[in-house]
Amino acid sequence: MISSGELLEIQFQIPQAASYQYPFNLPFLRNLEKLKIHPQVTFFVGENGMGKSTLIEAIAVASGFNAEGGTKNFNFNTRASHSDLHQHIRTARGTKRHSDGFFLRSESFFNLATEIEHLDAEPGGPRIIDSYGGKSLHEQSHGESFWALFMHRLRGNGFYILDEPEAAMSPTRQMAMLCKMDELIGLGSQFIIATHSPILIAYPGSIVYEFSQTGISIKKYKETELFKSYADFIKDSDNHIRYLLKD
Numbered sequence: 001m002i003s004s005g006e007l008l009e010i011q012f013q014i015p016q017a018a019s020y021q022y023p024f025n026l027p028f029l030r031n032l033e034k035l036k037i038h039p040q041v042t043f044f045v046g047e048n049g050m051g052k053s054t055l056i057e058a059i060a061v062a063s064g065f066n067a068e069g070g071t072k073n074f075n076f077n078t079r080a081s082h083s084d085l086h087q088h089i090r091t092a093r094g095t096k097r098h099s100d101g102f103f104l105r106s107e108s109f110f111n112l113a114t115e116i117e118h119l120d121a122e123p124g125g126p127r128i129i130d131s132y133g134g135k136s137l138h139e140q141s142h143g144e145s146f147w148a149l150f151m152h153r154l155r156g157n158g159f160y161i162l163d164e165p166e167a168a169m170s171p172t173r174q175m176a177m178l179c180k181m182d183e184l185i186g187l188g189s190q191f192i193i194a195t196h197s198p199i200l201i202a203y204p205g206s207i208v209y210e211f212s213q214t215g216i217s218i219k220k221y222k223e224t225e226l227f228k229s230y231a232d233f234i235k236d237s238d239n240h241i242r243y244l245l246k247d
Helices: 052-062 106-120 128-132 142-153 171-186 225-235 237-244
Strands: 005-012 034-036 041-046 089-097 100-105 158-163 190-194 207-212 215-218
Touching (some): 005 190, 041 052, 041 225, 052 158, 052 190, 106 128, 106 142, 207 225, 225 237
Parallel strands (some): 041 207, 158 190
Antiparallel strands (some): 005 034, 207 215
C-alpha cells in the first residue's frame, strides 16, 4: 500500500550492472544513497539533461501518481515514456498524513486536460472539471489553465509534485504562485518542484538541490547557477547580447 505520509527521505537502490544505462548513468545518481526532503519545499534546479524531471517523475510514480500527472485517481497512458527509476527508490515517510495530492507535469498537462474531458463525458457522478474551476482547461490559455489548477484544485494539506510549473506562467504569475504556495504550506502542504524559475526558488527556508555534471549539491538561493545567470544577464544585458550575437 502506498503511503500518503509526509515525505522525509528518498533512498536509492541502483543496480550495479545497470550503471551505464539510462537513467542510472545520470550524473546525480553517482554514489548517491539517499536524499533529504524538506517538510515544506524542496527544489530541483540545473541544466537540461541533468535528471531533474527523471527524478521528480520517479518520486511521483513511487508515491502512487499517474506518470502523466493528476491525482492518484487518474490512470491513463497516452504514451509510456517514463523510466523505471521509480522501481529503484524507496520513500521514507513520517506519521503526518496528507489528505490531498497532485502531480503536475507541464509537458503532459494537455493529456491530463483531455482525460478530464473524456471522464466528464461519461454519464453519472460529479464533474471532475468543477474541481478545476468549472471551465474546460482546453478552453483557456496554457497559463490560465495552470492557474486554474493552483487556485481551485490544490486544497491544502497536500503532497504536491510539480515539474516546471513556471512553463506557462508570466513572471507576475510566478510571484502570485509563491503567495499561493505559502498559503497551501500554511495549510500543511509539502512541495517538491523541478524548475528553471529564479523567482520560485526564492521561497524562504526551502532546500535547493542543484543538479550538474558533477552530481547533486545543496545550494543557497544566490549561489545557484540559475540565479547567477539571470542576475548577470539583467545587470549587464547589453554586453551579454553583444557577446552572444557577435559575428
